[in-house]
Amino acid sequence: MAARDLQVDVVVVGAGVIGLCTALALLQADRQLSVALLDRQVPCSGATGAGQGYLWLAHRDISSPLWDLAVHSKRLWEEWLAGASIPQLSEEAVELQPTGSMLIATNAEESTALQQRQQLLSQAGVRATWAEAGIAARLEPALAFPPEGSALLVPDDLQINGRRTAAALQAACEAQGRRFSKLFYERAEALLFDSTGRVTGLQTTTRRLHAAHGVVVAAGAWTGDFLAGQLEGSTVDWAAALKPRKGLLLEMPRPHAMPETSRGLMEMGYTKHYDSGRREAATPALAAAAVAAGWASTAGQPEQPLATSAAAAAAAAAAAACVTPAPGSGSGPPTAAEITFTATTSASGSLLIGSSREFAGYDSTPDPGVVAAIMQRAIKFLPGLAQVRQADISVRVGPRPYATAAARMEVRACLMLAVGAVLFLGVQGRPLSNQQATQPVPSDFLANAAASQLHQAGTSSASGRYLMQDGSADTDLPGLASLDPQTIVAVLKEQLPALASQLAGTLALPTSLVPKLEASLETFANGIVTPLVDSVKRQEQLVEALVNQTLALLPDMPTMEDLTQLLQDPGYEQELFVVVNAVFDEDVLSAIDSGAKTLGSDLAALLEGAGILPAGTATILTGAVSAMVTNILDATQDLQSFQKLVSANASQVAALLFPLWG
Numbered sequence: 001m002a003a004r005d006l007q008v009d010v011v012v013v014g015a016g017v018i019g020l021c022t023a024l025a026l027l028q029a030d031r032q033l034s035v036a037l038l039d040r041q042v043p044c045s046g047a048t049g050a051g052q053g054y055l056w057l058a059h060r061d062i063s064s065p066l067w068d069l070a071v072h073s074k075r076l077w078e079e080w081l082a083g084a085s086i087p088q089l090s091e092e093a094v095e096l097q098p099t100g101s102m103l104i105a106t107n108a109e110e111s112t113a114l115q116q117r118q119q120l121l122s123q124a125g126v127r128a129t130w131a132e133a134g135i136a137a138r139l140e141p142a143l144a145f146p147p148e149g150s151a152l153l154v155p156d157d158l159q160i161n162g163r164r165t166a167a168a169l170q171a172a173c174e175a176q177g178r179r180f181s182k183l184f185y186e187r188a189e190a191l192l193f194d195s196t197g198r199v200t201g202l203q204t205t206t207r208r209l210h211a212a213h214g215v216v217v218a219a220g221a222w223t224g225d226f227l228a229g230q231l232e233g234s235t236v237d238w239a240a241a242l243k244p245r246k247g248l249l250l251e252m253p254r255p256h257a258m259p260e261t262s263r264g265l266m267e268m269g270y271t272k273h274y275d276s277g278r279r280e281a282a283t284p285a286l287a288a289a290a291v292a293a294g295w296a297s298t299a300g301q302p303e304q305p306l307a308t309s310a311a312a313a314a315a316a317a318a319a320a321a322c323v324t325p326a327p328g329s330g331s332g333p334p335t336a337a338e339i340t341f342t343a344t345t346s347a348s349g350s351l352l353i354g355s356s357r358e359f360a361g362y363d364s365t366p367d368p369g370v371v372a373a374i375m376q377r378a379i380k381f382l383p384g385l386a387q388v389r390q391a392d393i394s395v396r397v398g399p400r401p402y403a404t405a406a407a408r409m410e411v412r413a414c415l416m417l418a419v420g421a422v423l424f425l426g427v428q429g430r431p432l433s434n435q436q437a438t439q440p441v442p443s444d445f446l447a448n449a450a451a452s453q454l455h456q457a458g459t460s461s462a463s464g465r466y467l468m469q470d471g472s473a474d475t476d477l478p479g480l481a482s483l484d485p486q487t488i489v490a491v492l493k494e495q496l497p498a499l500a501s502q503l504a505g506t507l508a509l510p511t512s513l514v515p516k517l518e519a520s521l522e523t524f525a526n527g528i529v530t531p532l533v534d535s536v537k538r539q540e541q542l543v544e545a546l547v548n549q550t551l552a553l554l555p556d557m558p559t560m561e562d563l564t565q566l567l568q569d570p571g572y573e574q575e576l577f578v579v580v581n582a583v584f585d586e587d588v589l590s591a592i593d594s595g596a597k598t599l600g601s602d603l604a605a606l607l608e609g610a611g612i613l614p615a616g617t618a619t620i621l622t623g624a625v626s627a628m629v630t631n632i633l634d635a636t637q638d639l640q641s642f643q644k645l646v647s648a649n650a651s652q653v654a655a656l657l658f659p660l661w662g
Contacts, residue, residue: 004207008034008181011202011211012218013188013226015039016048017162019218020169024086026216027176036181036209037173038188038202043166046220050249050398052264052344052352053165055158058101058128059270062120074158088172094165095347101157101264102140104149104341104381110268111150115541118152122545127571129153130542135581139574139639142259144383153578155571159264159344183209191215191230221245221362221399244399246337246360248370250353252393254345258384261351265343267381270355337370341381353378353385357400366395513606520602527595531587539582546579560654567650573643580636589633596629 012023015037023037039045055077060070080089081096105111114130121128129152136151137143145151173180183204192201192208201210219226224242231238254260337358344352356370371393379385500518504510509517536543553572554562566572584592600623608614635641646653 005210006036006181006183006207007210007212008036009211009213010034010216011036011038011209011214012216013038013202014046014218014220014222015043015166015170015182015184016046016218016220017166017169018220019216020166020173022216022218023180024169024173027173027179028086032179033213034179034181035173036183036211038183038186038204038209040185040187040222042184043170044163045398046222047247047398047400048162048166050247050396051162052249052342052354053160053162054101054264054344055160056101056154056264056266057121057126058103058152058154058157059266059268062124067124077158077160086172088168088175090168093168095161097159097345097347099157099159099263099344100153100155101266102136103152103154104136104143104145104265104267105151106146106149106267106269108148111148114150114152114268118545121152121154122548126154127156127549127575129155129545129575129578131578132582135578138581138637139577140259140261140263140265142261142382142384143265144381153263153574155574157264161347188219188226221401223401241403243359243402244362245402246356246358246363247398247400248337248354248356248366248374249396250371250374250393251346251396252351252353252385252388254349254351255384255387257387258382261343261345261382265341265381267341270340270342337367337373339370339373339377341377343378343382351385353382357402359402362399364397364399366397371395508612509606510610513610516606517603520599520606523602524595524599527598528588528591531591532583535583535585535588538585539579542579542582546575549575560651563654564650567653568647570643573646574639576646577636577639577642580642584633584636592629592633593626596626600624600626 010026010033012019012026012035019037019039020043023035026033026035043049055074057070057074060067080086081091081094103114103117105114118128118130131139131151131153133145133147133149133151136149136153137145139151139153170182174182187205188202189205190203191199192203192210194200199211199215201208202215203209217223217227221242221244224238224240224244227236227238227242337356339356340354342352342354346352354374356374358367358370375385375388375393497514497518500514500521503521504514504517550566550572553566567576632645635645
């Protein structure tokens with residue numbers, strides 16, 4: 001062995017998040033194991049440094065064989081970040097943000113598909129809520145929603161900072177001392193084999209790395225080219241099977257006039273980055289439009305905000321003319337850049353806006369036309385971005401590994417490259433992991449520990465704590481169509497004496513007036529229950545989903561304290577907000593307003609009759625009661641106000657709802 005050669009147990013090729021996590025998992029699996037991490041540049045030189053750090057399930061395909069891996073990945077991320085076993089990895093270190101996600105449908109067809117996705121996610125144990133455009137717009141005021149649009153809310157989706165995460169993972173590896181070797185700016189040239197065909201190490205540009213247990217190839221977008229010609233007799237054309245796909249992500253400050261975004265945002269079309277079908281593409285002609293809009297440098301021209309620049313209108317029109325449906329993933333990849341809208345807010349407050357995908361080899365030069373197309377698409381969803389200046393935008397570029405449609409199944413079957421070599425690959429945010437391969441490798445931790453501990457920034461899971469534990473609906477629940485207003489009023493009527501007595505005590509009414517107060521409350525209830533039940537029936541699917549989620553959260557024999565605690569949970573309040581906004585339509589609001597005025601008038605009459613209020617104050621009290629009810633209803637139109645309202649009155653609401661539980 002030459003002086004510069006290195007002897008280790010395992011060599012990991014690639015220092016992106018896949019390679020870093022694999023190295024750390026191996027080092028943790030066996031405290032005697034030595035690992036060398038090799039990269040042609042430095043960590044975050046590829047997709048990891050140019051991504052938004054999604055830990056999402058909202059846009060994942062539940063039917064995919066990778067679904068279970070995504071679920072497992074998120075759980076492992078949470079274990080690593082919540083535990084104290086790896087001090088370098090913490091929620092603060094990776095800038096974990098529990099923001100949740102919003103997947104956006106822009107037309108009726110997508111809205112139908114989004115509702116179906118919500119049902120599938122719910123069945124899989126993921127907390128998910130569908131919301132119509134008006135409600136979604138109130139949740140995210142910065143968004144412009146078409147009337148036929150809608151949104152899918154997955155509150156357990158998370159976001160991390162890919163670059164900070166890579167740094168934390170590297171620090172955790174380095175904390176293992178001499179067992180870990182980082183070999184950066186060193187390119188992998190070829191796998192080394194012994195006479196039996198077993199992989200024994202790696203030839204780099206400067207030396208040989210001898211691996212006693214094996215080699216893990218986690219080179220991301222460079223994997224296909226590296227493996228091409230390495231494995232004699234392979235049935236996979238690796239260069240054709242795995243291609244680099246260039247992606248751009250824009251970072252910019254949020255314009256002062258634009259409301260903050262509280263969730264990660266993504267249009268539903270983003271899922272088509274992974275599938276065949278219609279996608280929007282930006283052609284090279286956008287470069288000229290970009291110059292006019294100010295997204296590219298132009299000598300002697302002052303930069304203008306897009307909204308106030310005369311050239312911007314022409315640029316937007318030119319960009320729109322250049323954005324056309326790209327061909328599906330048939331015989332070959334499309335040549336244009338595919339553009340879809342995504343937006344997240346970093347921990348520092350900057351906006352991360354995306355995104356694009358194009359087959360451009362390993363070119364890392366930002367195309368001004370593609371930047372213009374991303375902005376033009378994003379402004380459709382976030383009009384406030386029109387005030388962003390080109391000088392304030394920084395561009396992240398990184399190649400994503402893309403598995404061609406014809407090769408995906410074959411690649412998955414060949415993750416065991418050879419005896420002693422394993423492929424770990426995150427394909428466009430979806431990690432591929434070796435499960436139990438047909439051929440054994442020399443080390444259990446190479447085949448099992450590393451594979452089972454594999455983590456990928458951008459894969460995710462949710463706990464499903466707001467759903468049925470088995471993901472199914474409760475078949476014992478009666479259909480909402482069978483709801484009877486008279487039955488509901490009868491149940492409420494049982495509570496009216498106690499409510500009337502409590503209210504009479506607050507108003508200092510004589511006990512002799514309690515029956516009259518009870519009658520007024522019954523009239524109020526009768527007036528609103530029928531339109532409320534009718535509206536609930538119109539929103540049957542949405543209400544039943546909330547009922548099932550509520551049942552899943554509460555024990556078999558819940559107490560009023562259990563219900564009170566649930567009503568104070570912010571995540572549950574958000575789901576309740578969506579349902580309340582859908583159910584409280586114009587008929588219900590009109591009935592409540594009319595009932596409130598009648599109730600106010602009745603109360604005034606009782607108080608005047610008891611001599612508590614002077615004659616002639618009925619109008620004032622009626623107006624006060626009506627205004628109070630109006631203020632409460634107004635609070636239900638804003639999520640934060642609604643959450644405060646429900647939390648502050650959780651015990652009273654629970655006392656009102658609990659009798660209905662039986």
